[in-house]
Amino acid sequence: MKTKRIFGFFALLLIFGASFAMGISAAKDHIVDDGYGIGDVAADFSLKNVDGKMVSLSDYANAKGFLVIFTCNTCPYAKAYEDRIIALDKKYKSKGVPVIAINPNTKSGDGFAEMQERAKEKGFTYPYLHDEGQKVYPQYGATKTPHVFLLEKTQTGNVVRYIGAIDDNYQDASQVDEKFVENAVDALLAGKEINPNTTKAIGCGIK
The missing domain is CATH 1.20.5 (Single alpha-helices involved in coiled-coils or other helix-helix interfaces)
Known part of the structure; x- marks a missing residue:
């Protein structure tokens, strides 16, 4: 027993x-992978633009880098930054660092048709890509709209050099003290150290 x-x-x-x-x-x-950190090589993607064409980073043969910005139609933070994102593309695209905007949301108001309407209404000068199936934003570790990833194009791939916010005042562009993204891109193009290379992204959570 x-x-x-x-x-x-x-x-x-x-x-x-x-x-x-x-x-x-x-x-x-x-x-769950936390996404890319500074110094990581970001994988390329192929996403549909509002014009119906597929866009990849590899399409930009002469680029020196990219401003990959996760944004959307509906978030008030994202809307507040739209004109500044257009200005960033205007300033840096000719210098080899274009804006690549990606909408990762699946909520109402952020569908592909609505994206097309918003791009036309605002006159976006950059690709506005639909992250269908939400496959790309988790790779980057984006959590907010807007959330910026500055990539440097190198022989080993697109290396992450800055992650975070566009600047320190989403409410009023005229009252910005620190232009984080502009400072980061200027340093990148000058071959200087980016400081800070990370900031806290302020915006709506990705839905």
Whole structure:
């Protein structure tokens, strides 16, 4: 009788151990990647632009880098920055660092047709891409709209050099003290260190 009880005890231990190991394995399978950090090489993508054409970073043969900006139609923060994003593209596209805007949202008002309407209404000078299936923004680790990733085009790929906010005042462009993105791009083009190379993105959470 005692032998049976001991055997049963060890059997329970084995079952518990197996269940625990399976739980650890399942937990590992559900770990979410935090996205790119400074110095990481960002993978290329192919996303549909509002003109219906597919756009990839590799399409820009003469680019020195990219301002990949996750934004959308509906977020008040994103709307407040639209004119500044247009200005960034106007200033830096001719210098080899174009804006590539990506809408990662799936909520009402952020569909492809609405994106086309917004791009036409505002006169976007840059690609406004639809992250269909929300496959690209998790790779970058974008969490807000807007959220900026400055990439430098190198022989080893598109290296992340700055992550964060556009500037320090989303409410009023005339009251900005620090132009984080402009300072970062200027430093990149001058071959200087970017400082700061990360800031906190301020905006709406991606839906």
